[in-house]
Amino acid sequence: MEYKVDNVNISGEPRSAYHHGDLRNALVAAAIRLIEREGPAAFSLREAARDVGVSANAAYRHFADKSALMTAAAADGFAQLTQRMLQAIDAVTPQPSAALAALARFKAVGRAYIEFAVARPALFHLMFGEFGVACLQPGFHDGATPNAWALLGQALDALVTAGLLAPERRPDAELSAWAAVHGFAALALAGVTAPMNGPAHHAAREALLEMTVNGLCGSAGPTA
Amino acid sequence: MEYKVDNVNISGEPRSAYHHGDLRNALVAAAIRLIEREGPAAFSLREAARDVGVSANAAYRHFADKSALMTAAAADGFAQLTQRMLQAIDAVTPQPSAALAALARFKAVGRAYIEFAVARPALFHLMFGEFGVACLQPGFHDGATPNAWALLGQALDALVTAGLLAPERRPDAELSAWAAVHGFAALALAGVTAPMNGPAHHAAREALLEMTVNGLCGSAGPTA
């Protein structure tokens, strides 16, 4: 009885599958939770199963082995990152011109990326470690859902359309912009910004975004 | 006899210490070697001892525990990175002007950083992971030897002196420049640049450095 009562998902509907109903997703969620608490290195498959309340080997019904579970967790992390970036784009307030709007959206994407990394440091590490690599390969995502990489590309395309980014600089811009934002996030996670208080961290982040925009859209600089 | 013959260090002089003579450094070197081969997660203290040809617990004469050994390995990594940056600065060819020389040195520092990361990926990961964090705290290095962070600062100071970097932009430049270069290195290690061939990777790296210099030294860009 109690088992039946328990055996519903969050929306209250009976689970479609047999016993647990959604063990695969529950394990991924537990893996992410535990990785965030202890770091990717300390994570164990047994602990994830324990956390879900299931025997250790039950995981093998859904994942070939431990690394398959970690890869799934990393993929979920990328999906969450994409979601956060999409929300940030949507939340951009109206701007007086199309150019400023494109610029605001570009910065919003970068900010969302950094905020995600700071909010979920261990998950971010997982995503860019051994098990996340597969998610970065072109063609990993199904075409239907946008991925983080594509969102950045769209933001850059908008800068070109708005006349802010020279078309001939567009091809290299993707990796350069990503690198700047990724590096800031990684250094923050490594504790480089730890001595800064909140406002100082915020200012440093804005300066980084400013440098990036300047570097991509500004005049050619001292070497030209 | 043979033991005596063996018991000399690389320079041929008899070892100053008793048995192995330099076990501490040998363990650090082995740790780095093994971490580069298997990654930081797979590294074990026992394997390092085995590699050096010493019993597992001998390591405890020199390190409190495994994490102390890993921290020492990370610190050695930072020393190697600094060395590489210094060499790169020294190798800069003469430039027609002081400004161009300052610029060339700044770029050389960034290039050396990225090259180090690509050459020693697992060590680089270790340095910016859990065990390297301590090395990034201010005051970790003794004042005598320069550290990587200080070298970057000097390169930026030279840009200010040369009139290329506005003094008011100097404070934020340090973290922004580091972030751009660090991010490029991290993405390369994550395999993002894996589809690129050598020249394309090289070009992307130069574009990143160009963006950074433009962003720091160029005109204020579209928002001003």
Place this chain on the structure above:
DNA sequence: TGTACATCAGTGAACGCGCGTTCACTGATGTAC
């Protein structure tokens, strides 16, 4: 509608493994007299 059967998602116990760390020890080195 009832029943026999196939499928499928879980259980519980066990395995071998390598790990970090501790223990009591040994033998080489350095030093005081």
Place this chain on the structure above:
DNA sequence: TGTACATCAGTGAACGCGCGTTCACTGATGTAC
């Protein structure tokens, strides 16, 4: 110079642990007739 002793850097065996993974299994669910 020789000798007794302290120190110090190693050894070998053992510990308990939690891990990933496999095995034979059980019981719930779905389905064909």
